[in-house]
Amino acid sequence: MNKVSERMVRLLNMVPYLRAHPGVSPDKAAADLGLSKKQLMADLNSLFLDCGLPGHAGGDLIDLAISEDALSVYFTAGMDRPLRLTSSEAAAVLVTLQALAELPGLVDPAAARSAMVKIEAVNTEVGSAAPTPPEPETAETPAVAAIRTAVQQHRALAIDYYSASRDATSHRVVDPIRVVVIASMSYLEAWCRTAESVRLFRFDRVDSAAVLDEPAAPPDPALRAATDMSLFDADPALPSATLLVEPSAFWMFDYHPMKVLAERSDGSREASITYASDEWMTRLVLGFGSAVRVLAPESLAAQVRDAATAAVAAYDKVRP
Structure with a gap:
């Protein structure tokens, strides 16, 4: 829709709004209509001076009462209902x-x-x-509602957040910036006071959230900057594993920060994932059974094999 059409739609809807809200203040009218006060007053002047029935004489033009405190319409020229x-x-x-x-x-x-x-x-x-x-x-959920409220009201937020790569939950206070959607997942982009940098917090990993009685105060550069997609890149300080993932386990891509490296002819995928500890990574891979295998590093692959062998041996001891 071009600017002329957009303005025409605004004008056509403005008169029914004023008719339904006699005496409304300019500030409230601007907020309700999604306009700045300056734009509202410019549109009202156009309505008052240029719009009405053919003839454009007294009794034909839309008649408005415009003041700093109140707005009212006395003659609508038939524009009584908003557009359908x-x-x-x-x-x-x-x-x-x-x-x-x-x-x-x-x-x-x-x-x-x-x-x-x-x-x-x-x-x-x-x-x-x-x-x-x-x-x-x-x-x-209560946590999602709290996040949405904090973003809308520009309030600081206390969250308990589960980190999949570290297999741990941490408590932190953040200053919300915005909600973003990446690959059909909702994230809170916020300034983390613990890390002293911008972080993305996935909604389904926020265990609890509470709006604090203090304004959010992210640094101006963080507030003005666009969402940094490099936040999804692997942390060079963490080790990385290469996995072979069968189609039956593809759902893990929705829950873990992984990067697909190659797709094989049988439909399986090679993918990389960063992790904080060999123990966590071993438990993750074992949980998928034969659907996920470690290709590299060999030390991690050996640890997974040893853990699987020990589990089978323990099962054999108790099996009747």
Whole structure:
């Protein structure tokens, strides 16, 4: 939509809004309509001076009362109701709202669901065939709700976060910057006061979160910078393993920071993963059975083989 069309839509919706909110303050009207106060006043002047019924004489133009404290409309020139969505537009909005509601932290799922129901009801009244929005599969967790609140209100946040590579949970205070979605996963981008740098915290690894009674204060450079995707690169200080992953275990790519190196003709994949300790990595690989094998380093492969042999021997001792 070009700028002229965008402004036309704003003007067409502004009059019904003012009719429904007589005496509203310019500040509240600007916030409700998603405009700056300067843009709102410019649009109101256009409505007052340029818009109305053919003739453009007294009694034809839209009549507004504009002051620093209140806004009101006295003559709407027939622009009494906001624009309605077409069936295709409603369907597109519903699909978008459903997608947003399913990604943790981006929107309030209850608010998204309420908007979906209202859109469906309005379009049903006018005979549009917008699809019925499905019920959300899961409710928003308290931790996700706290993260979303902290981001929206610019408040500091205390979290308990599980690190998969270190197989440990740590408590830290962070200054939220934004919520980002990467590969269909929601992350909190925040300044970590413990690490003194920007970190990405995956929502499903935040065990608990509490909004603190203090403003978030990430450093200005961190606040202005775009999301740094290098945060997903391997930490050079950590060892790296090369694994052979069978298709039945591909789900592990969704839960661990891995990089696919090659795909073999049988469908299996070679992938690298960083880890903090041989013990953690050994437990991870053993948990997948024969679906995941260590290709390198050989020392880790030997440790996995020894652990598997010891487990079988222990089982043989107790097997009747």
